[in-house]
Amino acid sequence: MAKLNLNRVDMPIQDPKARGRNFSEVTLGYNPELSLEEALRCIQCPKPLCTQGCPVGIDIRDFIKPLREGNMEEAVRVLKSKNNLPAICGRVCPQESQCEAKCVVGKRGAPVAIGRLERFVADWEINSAYKAHVELPKPTGKRVAVIGSGPAGLTCGADLAWRGHQVTIYEALHVAGGVLVYGIPEFRLPKRIVQAEIDNIAALGVEIVLDTVVGRSVTIDELLADGYHAVFLGTGAGLPMFLNVPGENLNGIYSANEFLTRANLMKAYDFPRYDTPLKMGKRVAVVGGGNVAMDAARVALRLGAEQVYIVYRRSEVELPARHEEVEHAKEEGIIFHVLTNPVGFVGGGRGLVTGMECIRMKLGEPDASGRRRPIPMPGSEFLLPVDTVVVALGTTPNPIIAATTPGLQTTPHGTLVADEETGKTTKDRVWAGGDIVTGAATVISAMGAGKRAAASMDAFLKGGA
Amino acid sequence: MYPIAAREELAPNIFLFRIEAPQVARKAQPGQFIMLRVDEMGERIPLTIADFDRERGTVDIVFAAVGRTTRKLAELQKGDSIANFVGPLGLPAEIGRFGTVVCVAVGYGMATMVPIARALKEAGNRVIGIAWARQGEYLFGLDRLRAACSELIVSAGNGADHSSFVIQPLRQVLQGGQPIHRVVVIGPACVMRYVSLTTKPYSIKTVVSLNPIMVDGTGMCGACRVAVGGVTKFACVDGPAFDGHLVEWDLLLARRCTYTGNEDQLSTFWQCEHCAQW
Numbered sequence A: 001m002a003k004l005n006l007n008r009v010d011m012p013i014q015d016p017k018a019r020g021r022n023f024s025e026v027t028l029g030y031n032p033e034l035s036l037e038e039a040l041r042c043i044q045c046p047k048p049l050c051t052q053g054c055p056v057g058i059d060i061r062d063f064i065k066p067l068r069e070g071n072m073e074e075a076v077r078v079l080k081s082k083n084n085l086p087a088i089c090g091r092v093c094p095q096e097s098q099c100e101a102k103c104v105v106g107k108r109g110a111p112v113a114i115g116r117l118e119r120f121v122a123d124w125e126i127n128s129a130y131k132a133h134v135e136l137p138k139p140t141g142k143r144v145a146v147i148g149s150g151p152a153g154l155t156c157g158a159d160l161a162w163r164g165h166q167v168t169i170y171e172a173l174h175v176a177g178g179v180l181v182y183g184i185p186e187f188r189l190p191k192r193i194v195q196a197e198i199d200n201i202a203a204l205g206v207e208i209v210l211d212t213v214v215g216r217s218v219t220i221d222e223l224l225a226d227g228y229h230a231v232f233l234g235t236g237a238g239l240p241m242f243l244n245v246p247g248e249n250l251n252g253i254y255s256a257n258e259f260l261t262r263a264n265l266m267k268a269y270d271f272p273r274y275d276t277p278l279k280m281g282k283r284v285a286v287v288g289g290g291n292v293a294m295d296a297a298r299v300a301l302r303l304g305a306e307q308v309y310i311v312y313r314r315s316e317v318e319l320p321a322r323h324e325e326v327e328h329a330k331e332e333g334i335i336f337h338v339l340t341n342p343v344g345f346v347g348g349g350r351g352l353v354t355g356m357e358c359i360r361m362k363l364g365e366p367d368a369s370g371r372r373r374p375i376p377m378p379g380s381e382f383l384l385p386v387d388t389v390v391v392a393l394g395t396t397p398n399p400i401i402a403a404t405t406p407g408l409q410t411t412p413h414g415t416l417v418a419d420e421e422t423g424k425t426t427k428d429r430v431w432a433g434g435d436i437v438t439g440a441a442t443v444i445s446a447m448g449a450g451k452r453a454a455a456s457m458d459a460f461l462k463g464g465a
Numbered sequence B: 001m002y003p004i005a006a007r008e009e010l011a012p013n014i015f016l017f018r019i020e021a022p023q024v025a026r027k028a029q030p031g032q033f034i035m036l037r038v039d040e041m042g043e044r045i046p047l048t049i050a051d052f053d054r055e056r057g058t059v060d061i062v063f064a065a066v067g068r069t070t071r072k073l074a075e076l077q078k079g080d081s082i083a084n085f086v087g088p089l090g091l092p093a094e095i096g097r098f099g100t101v102v103c104v105a106v107g108y109g110m111a112t113m114v115p116i117a118r119a120l121k122e123a124g125n126r127v128i129g130i131a132w133a134r135q136g137e138y139l140f141g142l143d144r145l146r147a148a149c150s151e152l153i154v155s156a157g158n159g160a161d162h163s164s165f166v167i168q169p170l171r172q173v174l175q176g177g178q179p180i181h182r183v184v185v186i187g188p189a190c191v192m193r194y195v196s197l198t199t200k201p202y203s204i205k206t207v208v209s210l211n212p213i214m215v216d217g218t219g220m221c222g223a224c225r226v227a228v229g230g231v232t233k234f235a236c237v238d239g240p241a242f243d244g245h246l247v248e249w250d251l252l253l254a255r256r257c258t259y260t261g262n263e264d265q266l267s268t269f270w271q272c273e274h275c276a277q278w
């Protein structure tokens, strides 16, 4: 047996200088030779640990095997039997803390680059004439309404269609995909890829109805009375949080949702070909340290900002964003102001923001979250001159559904009360999963929740109860 | 796609479009709005529901063709379709039995006030309408508004301080001796502001219908945030109706004008020339 290579095969990537000015995908993906080389690093464990780390339980070993043997169709089939959105997951999942964290090869060197292999297999399918054939069972005659077309709703809908139920997905916006289309930027997740995955789900017979705000255009109770046997709520956590400091409503201060929605969903980066504008300055501060903050900072750079700062109140080690995203941001020239917290904004003519008042922080004892608590240092206030600010502090669920659906119980955080294993809510015939239950989390955890709920709903629908 | 069932130019550059959108018509209430996108390249803009017909499944919108999107919209003809039409959004107007209500309608408000005035009258209120335009030719739809009100005062033109010809009739009503229980006003932000200033000394509850810039219209982006009584609200879900005495008007006007002109100074007084609401 050949000696195990302890280093993973690098994935080709766009040059940082060039990519900081374009919206094309940053990472370029493996070619067949590279994918084979990396796939050969997998030792095909008899009891693979990687799968235990996967929230949707992909048979990782078993899709890598045909990949090594050049049987791409079989690799696609194995992969897609557990994951309906693999081209997306291969790009945005935090594999380093999931499957790859468990991989045994990781005990001696770098773990197998499972995410990159997943992406390679999924992209192969999208770019080939081959379509994984799904044998749909006989229709059960049961109808399910899925609310929201993000990863939770898409996964739940697809799994229910696989089981023979008739699924309609209702989406408030004019495009399906949720955060995948309005939040995560083109250069990290091309919309062509998202659309291809959604088309595959539609091909299962899942109907997608756009332009429908459930709670306003139609209520959950009306859907249940209208012939749907069950409802899944996957409406995400779309309500942006603000700092609640003076001056925050000045012009030029955006929530990350507004900034990213204008840029990604509405394609402001291609203004005036597209009608939606995005007023961008030269010095941009992004407040927050998660993936969303990194995305916003990198979008700002691509839209022509000269200086882009990440302003984060804890230190660099606490940054919640994926390590890879932080590295990419730094390579592109994003400037990090850590241990810094905004306390207010000042503005000039036309109510436009001109500066952000900040205070320096130091780290104290660990708090309830286990991270060291940031403490302001009196007298360290200073003014950071900026003309655009993006607030990326996180989101909570939109209250429209809870407010218009009697019987649905919410937590003090605004999330829905639902059984962790099954997603069953406090209301009869209604399930929920994804960010609406957990608060803002990840694509794959939303998909996992959609999958578990689909299994529970299927049991309910087939039980004939 | 949402077909245009009827199109009419009500006044110079002011259009009524009747859109086939049964799911919006089915649930629409006075005071709510829709978001639309004209075509695949289009932006999303909010427009107030001017009327609806549940049986025919149509919704009326009225707009002045002044901005990028409204001009594009105005070029469409009966039989054409628009790409997206979502609603009804926002909270319905508060309809109750208040007593005597004054409804001030300016600009597109002359159309969008109709269902609100009608509902208020049906709820047992005496409804005094005031319609105003800069010039007589911009007065439109008065018959429908008159029918919706108990009484309609029509005024046109500008006084020396620009505002007087809409404020004067309102003042006369306020000083006329009869108790006024509520004022509702729909129109350009500066008109709503001056109406609110006028009623404030009388402590009469004054409801304005705010129309900040919006992106999604569902509470997702915060573009529409307004300050009311020192608290930040999202106009698309908490509104669009708010207490005019509590609204921070300078902020609203500044935020509305984010994408108009590039001057350093913002005219927050009465009808700045770029204002998309005229």
Ligand SMILES: Cc1cc2nc3c(=O)[nH]c(=O)nc-3n(C[C@H](O)[C@H](O)[C@H](O)COP(=O)(O)OP(=O)(O)OC[C@H]3O[C@@H](n4cnc5c(N)ncnc54)[C@H](O)[C@@H]3O)c2cc1C
Pocket (backbone or CB within 6 Å): A092, A093, A094, A147, A148, A149, A150, A151, A152, A153, A170, A171, A172, A173, A176, A177, A178, A179, A180, A183, A184, A185, A212, A213, A214, A215, A234, A235, A236, A237, A238, A260, A291, A292, A295, A398, A400, A401, A433, A434, A435, A436, A440, A441, A442, A443, A444, A446
């Ligand atoms: C900028 C950004 C970057 C991110 N990066 C990553 C990453 O790299 N990796 C990762 O794993 N996760 C990432 N996430 C998080 C991830 O995208 C979310 O956790 C995931 O999308 C949640 O899925 P969901 O299906 O629960 O909800 P969402 O994706 O939010 O979808 C909910 C959908 O429901 C619709 N909806 C809401 N209310 C209604 C209603 N009343 N009626 C009808 N439809 C409604 C919404 O319009 C939306 O389309 C990122 C998030 C953001 C914002």
Ligand code: SF4
Pocket (backbone or CB within 6 Å): A041, A042, A043, A044, A045, A048, A049, A050, A051, A060, A061, A102, A103, A104, A105, A112, A114
């Ligand atoms: S744990 Fe690593 S080496 Fe073992 S099967 Fe999974 S990917 Fe291959």
Ligand code: FES
Pocket (backbone or CB within 6 Å): B213, B214, B215, B216, B217, B218, B219, B220, B221, B222, B223, B224, B225, B234, B235, B236, B237
């Ligand atoms: S328009 Fe986006 S939150 Fe109101």
